[in-house]
Amino acid sequence: MLKDKKEPTKISDLGEFALIEYLTKNIKLKNKSSKYGVGDDAAIIKTSKTQVVTTDILTEGIHFDFTYTPAKHLGYKSAVVNFSDVYAMNAMPKQMLVSIAVSSKISLELINDFYEGLYLACNRYGVDLIGGDTSSSLTGMTISITVIGEADAKDIVYRNGAKETDVICVTGDLGGAYMGLQLLEREKQVFEEVGAQPDFSGKDYILERFLKPEARQDIIELLKEIGVKPTSMIDISDGLASEMHHICKQSNVGCKIYIGKIPIDYVTAEVANNFKLEPLITALNGGEDYELLFTISVKDFEKIKDYKQIKVIGHIMDKDQGLNLITEDDNFIELKANGWNNMD
Amino acid sequence: MLKDKKEPTKISDLGEFALIEYLTKNIKLKNKSSKYGVGDDAAIIKTSKTQVVTTDILTEGIHFDFTYTPAKHLGYKSAVVNFSDVYAMNAMPKQMLVSIAVSSKISLELINDFYEGLYLACNRYGVDLIGGDTSSSLTGMTISITVIGEADAKDIVYRNGAKETDVICVTGDLGGAYMGLQLLEREKQVFEEVGAQPDFSGKDYILERFLKPEARQDIIELLKEIGVKPTSMIDISDGLASEMHHICKQSNVGCKIYIGKIPIDYVTAEVANNFKLEPLITALNGGEDYELLFTISVKDFEKIKDYKQIKVIGHIMDKDQGLNLITEDDNFIELKANGWNNMD
Numbered sequence: 001m002l003k004d005k006k007e008p009t010k011i012s013d014l015g016e017f018a019l020i021e022y023l024t025k026n027i028k029l030k031n032k033s034s035k036y037g038v039g040d041d042a043a044i045i046k047t048s049k050t051q052v053v054t055t056d057i058l059t060e061g062i063h064f065d066f067t068y069t070p071a072k073h074l075g076y077k078s079a080v081v082n083f084s085d086v087y088a089m090n091a092m093p094k095q096m097l098v099s100i101a102v103s104s105k106i107s108l109e110l111i112n113d114f115y116e117g118l119y120l121a122c123n124r125y126g127v128d129l130i131g132g133d134t135s136s137s138l139t140g141m142t143i144s145i146t147v148i149g150e151a152d153a154k155d156i157v158y159r160n161g162a163k164e165t166d167v168i169c170v171t172g173d174l175g176g177a178y179m180g181l182q183l184l185e186r187e188k189q190v191f192e193e194v195g196a197q198p199d200f201s202g203k204d205y206i207l208e209r210f211l212k213p214e215a216r217q218d219i220i221e222l223l224k225e226i227g228v229k230p231t232s233m234i235d236i237s238d239g240l241a242s243e244m245h246h247i248c249k250q251s252n253v254g255c256k257i258y259i260g261k262i263p264i265d266y267v268t269a270e271v272a273n274n275f276k277l278e279p280l281i282t283a284l285n286g287g288e289d290y291e292l293l294f295t296i297s298v299k300d301f302e303k304i305k306d307y308k309q310i311k312v313i314g315h316i317m318d319k320d321q322g323l324n325l326i327t328e329d330d331n332f333i334e335l336k337a338n339g340w341n342n343m344d
Numbered sequence: 345m346l347k348d349k350k351e352p353t354k355i356s357d358l359g360e361f362a363l364i365e366y367l368t369k370n371i372k373l374k375n376k377s378s379k380y381g382v383g384d385d386a387a388i389i390k391t392s393k394t395q396v397v398t399t400d401i402l403t404e405g406i407h408f409d410f411t412y413t414p415a416k417h418l419g420y421k422s423a424v425v426n427f428s429d430v431y432a433m434n435a436m437p438k439q440m441l442v443s444i445a446v447s448s449k450i451s452l453e454l455i456n457d458f459y460e461g462l463y464l465a466c467n468r469y470g471v472d473l474i475g476g477d478t479s480s481s482l483t484g485m486t487i488s489i490t491v492i493g494e495a496d497a498k499d500i501v502y503r504n505g506a507k508e509t510d511v512i513c514v515t516g517d518l519g520g521a522y523m524g525l526q527l528l529e530r531e532k533q534v535f536e537e538v539g540a541q542p543d544f545s546g547k548d549y550i551l552e553r554f555l556k557p558e559a560r561q562d563i564i565e566l567l568k569e570i571g572v573k574p575t576s577m578i579d580i581s582d583g584l585a586s587e588m589h590h591i592c593k594q595s596n597v598g599c600k601i602y603i604g605k606i607p608i609d610y611v612t613a614e615v616a617n618n619f620k621l622e623p624l625i626t627a628l629n630g631g632e633d634y635e636l637l638f639t640i641s642v643k644d645f646e647k648i649k650d651y652k653q654i655k656v657i658g659h660i661m662d663k664d665q666g667l668n669l670i671t672e673d674d675n676f677i678e679l680k681a682n683g684w685n686n687m688d
Contacts, residue, residue: 035394039594040503041432041578042398042493050379054386055475055490057443061482088385099401099488131399138405142481144443144488146399149386159384234385250383 008107016134019108023115027129031094033150034128043130045095049150054085060140068184071110073211075117078143081237083125084215084290086149088235090157092220095130096122099144101137125217155229157294162232162251166295166316169230171219171309173263174240175279178286179271180210186275205267213290219309220292226303230294241284243293244323245337251295254321257314257335260328285338352451355480363452363478367459371473375438377494378472387474389439393494398429404484412528415454417555419461422487425581427469428559428634430493432579434501436564439474439492440466445481469561499573501638506576506595510639510660513574515563515653517607518584519623522630523615524554530619549611557634563653564636570647574638585628587637588667589681595639598665601658601679604672629682 011019024038036044045051056078058064064074079096086093098118102111122129127147183206187198200207215235223230232251234243240262248255262283269279295316296304304310314326323335355363368382380388389395400422402408408418423440430437442462446455466473471491527550531542544551559579567574576595578587584606592599606627613623639660640648648654658670667679 036502041429042396042435044433044500045395045397046497048392051389052386053389053439053441053475053490053492055441055443055477055488057445057477057479057486057488059445059479059481059486062445062480085385089388091386095397097397097399097490099399101401101403101406101486131397133399133401135401135403136406137403137486139483142401142403142445142486142488144399144401144486146397146441146490148397153390156388158380 008109010104011102011106011108011111012104014108019111019134023111024129029128029130030126031128034095034130037128037130038132043095043097045130045148047150050153050156052086052089052091052149052151052156053146054082055144055146056082058143060142065188067188069211071113072117072120075114076121076212077117078145079118079121079127080125080213080215081290082145082147083121083127083217084235084237086147087215087217087220088233088292089149089151090155090220090223090230090233091149091151093125093127093147093149095148096127097146098129098132099134101135101142103137103139103141106141125215157230157233158250159232159234159247160250162247162253162295162316163297164253164316164318165298166231167298167301167312168255168257168293168295168314168316169304169310170236170240170263170291170293170313171216171311172289172291173265173268174236174289174291175272175282175286176206176209176265176268177213177288178282179268179275180206180208181288182275183207183271184210203267203271205265206271210288213288215290216292222307228296228300228303230296233292233294236287236289236291236293238287239285239338240293241335242337244335247293247295248323251316252319254317254319254323255314255335256317256324256326256332258326261311261313263311352453354448355446355450355452355455356448358452360478363455367455368473373472373474374470375472378439378474381472381474382476387439387441389474389492391494394497394500396430396433396435396493396495396500397490398426399488399490400426402487404486409532411532413555415457416461416464419458420465420556421461422489423462423465423471424469424557424559425634426489426491427465427471427561428579428581430491431559431561431564432577432636433493433495434499434564434567434574434577435493435495437469437471437491437493440471441490442473442476443478443488445479445486447481447483447485450485469559501574501577502594503576503578503591504594506591506597506639506660507641508597508660508662509642510575511642511645511656512599512601512637512639512658512660513648513654514580514584514607514635514637514657515560515655516633516635517609517612518580518633518635519616519626519630520550520553520609520612521557521632522626523612523619524550524552525632526619527551527615528554547611547615549609550615554632557632559634560636566651572640572644572647574640577636577638580631580633580635580637582631583629583682584637585679586681588679591637591639592667595660596663598661598663598667599658599679600661600668600670600676602670605655605657607655
């Protein structure tokens with residue numbers, strides 16, 4: 001259908017119903033609980049499990065910039081960031097609904113690439129696209145995604161269960177996505193000013209952290225396998241500091257986090273230095289890493305300590321002791337919640 | 345919090361977390377299946393029923409215009425149009441997630457009014473607001489709403505079950521919302537050109553049809569009470585003609601609809617005439633009435649025939665006979681699907 005066209009195809013040439021049919025015609029539902037997908041007033045789900053439901057809205061110019069974001073990556077990331085919220089409840093994502101509002105400048109080819117990214121993520125994480133909506137907008141593109149996941153009620157982990165002496169864990173490494181974004185923004189500016197093509201050699205890791213993040217399904221599966229249920233959990237979308245504040249506020253506790261134990265990749269640190277930024281600050285306040293921050297009971301420490309993808313970074317303390325960073329020479333610094341706030 | 349302020353409050357003065365807390369602090373979950381609402385990475389639902397899930401995205405300038413749409417009405421309508429999709433599956437709406445993306449021109453007072461409208465609709469229809477997202481946008485406001493409903497699997501009605509000889513029914517009357525919109529658009533233009541204030545006296549009915557529609561919960565309850573399960577059903581968001589095409593295509597049937605039986609309110613007809621429009625065309629192609637179009641087996645005709653809120657407008661025919669309008673003097677005219685397509 002898209003072959004032999006040199007000009008981008010206008011969506012208005014198709015109309016809404018034909019567009020939906022074109023974008024969804026190859027869907028095959030994979031999950032037992034997905035009973036009926038696209039094609040009626042609503043989709044149908046039946047499960048004996050407890051469900052978790054999360055939703056995100058993403059707008060062009062605020063959350064993404066097509067000058068350096070391929071539409072396929074954007075589709076992949078839009079799906080994955082919602083799966084990440086489901087994993088943060090210790091649940092498995094099963095169904096997704098996707099709505100897009102697009103202006104006349106957005107071509108059918110771009111939307112097609114965006115959906116390819118969505119389907120790639122759905123296949124990778126075992127999720128069914130069961131519904132959505134398409135609409136026009138006066139300017140740019142807005143994406144809204146809702147994801148429904150499943151778990152046994154007893155397995156669900158909230159933000160509010162952290163207890164004094166619990167061990168604070170974080171997965172992967174932090175600050176990479178933020179430095180990837182800084183790099184892309186700088187090269188965009190250079191390109192606009194002097195027309196120079198960017199040189200990203202050696203920086204693939206942080207670019208991929210920003211453009212095509214993964215959600216930590218592997219960690220949720222690992223914790224289940226080794227019989228560890230976190231006492232609290234959250235995914236790191238706004239930065240470690242902000243997420244730690246959420247856990248402490250909702251659990252009514254304090255914490256201490258050892259600066260020396262916060263995981264930062266070599267490339268992240270190198271690029272941060274290059275930008276005259278303190279790597280620690282990018283790890284604390286940079287967002288969009290989609291790693292998991294969770295607390296476990298001290299008695300579970302032995303079970304997790306040998307897995308290199310999980311780093312122990314501190315302990316939960318009494319509320320009165322506040323939220324603290326511990327320096328290499330054992331000084332306490334207040335941990336402030338300077339997250340990455342897209343409302344700013 | 346909003347008292348004593350004369351200038352509109354900027355959302356950026358609050359930040360995302362404070363905004364969410366402000367907007368959702370009074371929520372009390374009403375439904376047994378709503379286990380946990382706003383405040384974690386995801387909301388929690390547990391039900392033994394089958395669920396229906398629907399979502400809509402609405403953009404400023406395409407779906408709504410603040411020059412004549414009060415924000416509270418917009419909130420109410422945004423919720424109700426999604427409830428309508430749930431009723432169209434013969435299910436009851438139970439949970440709602442609401443995401444908004446707003447530019448800096450949108451004040452906290454406007455968002456507050458919008459949420460008041462949402463809560464009013466939730467209380468009226470017995471739905472819990474369990475989650476959502478807030479974000480900034482470069483221009484205007486975009487709204488995305490997802491609603492989850494419940495039913496017994498055996499009660500769910502799809503678009504694809506209409507059979508030859510089935511009776512075609514429609515609720516309420518049609519074309520009113522479309523004429524309400526035409527009236528508002530004309531008065532907006534007059535106001536912009538000559539500054540004259542609009543005179544809407546006697547036109548309340550069609551204005552309300554457009555600005556503050558209701559979903560037909562009453563019909564779903566009535567059908568259950570009298571023991572009628574429709575063979576197919578859809579809500580009228582794009583116009584009778586377009587919806588009839590959906591039912592016939594998915595049920596693989598044809599139809600005949602008697603022009604003289606299509607319900608049109610007196611005010612709708614009067615204003616249509618005033619605009620030099622054929623009232624029938626507004627009923628066939630005008631959208632946003634949110635009435636129900638459904639088919640029932642002939643054997644159920646006796647059960648529904650005395651309810652004045654349900655009008656019988658025609659019959660399902662064999663597919664080969666196509667989709668037809670029958671004139672007062674028994675001529676057949678092809679029913680075309682010129683719906684109201686917001687992708688145009």
